[in-house]
Amino acid sequence: MMYICAMYSKELLKGTLDIIILKLLEENGKMYGYEICQKVKDISDGKILIRDGSLYPILHKLLKDGMVTTEEVNLGKRVRKYYSLTAKGKGEKKMVVAELADFMETLSKIVFSDGKTSAAI
Incomplete structure (x- = not known):
């Protein structure tokens, strides 16, 4: 399994780890692996936990x-x-x-086309 997550399936998160890493490195300058894992855990309130076995290949x-x-x-x-x-x-x-922002906007139009938000589902 790529991620250990309390909230999201690995299928939902697949393909986003590289984006997360690039964004964190841009914001923080230089980081080491464990620091990246901890930062993701902190920012996501523990909803996304990354294993070393997933981080280092990326x-x-x-x-x-x-x-x-x-x-x-x-x-x-x-x-x-x-x-x-x-x-x-x-x-x-x-x-x-x-690209991710555009995709999320498009997905939102499809998934929430009836005007309901995630809280109302």
Whole structure:
């Protein structure tokens, strides 16, 4: 399973993790993996919990695609890997967020076409 969620199905969340990561890196500069997982948990009030096994393959893909860079920082005997957006990643983030906003608006027109909000369903 990709996510452990109290609120949303993995099918609903599939394909959004890369957008979430890009957005968080844009807002926070550089972040390490655990920090990303905790930030998502905090922002979503615990509704979205990301496993390491889901996070790191996406981070590696973003790195391979030139969307992020890494910086290793020595912390005593440990090394922490920080991720940050590249210019290409910033452009991609802007594009996918715009696409997501358009998709959500379109989906809302279909799902809530009778004028009912989610609270009324």
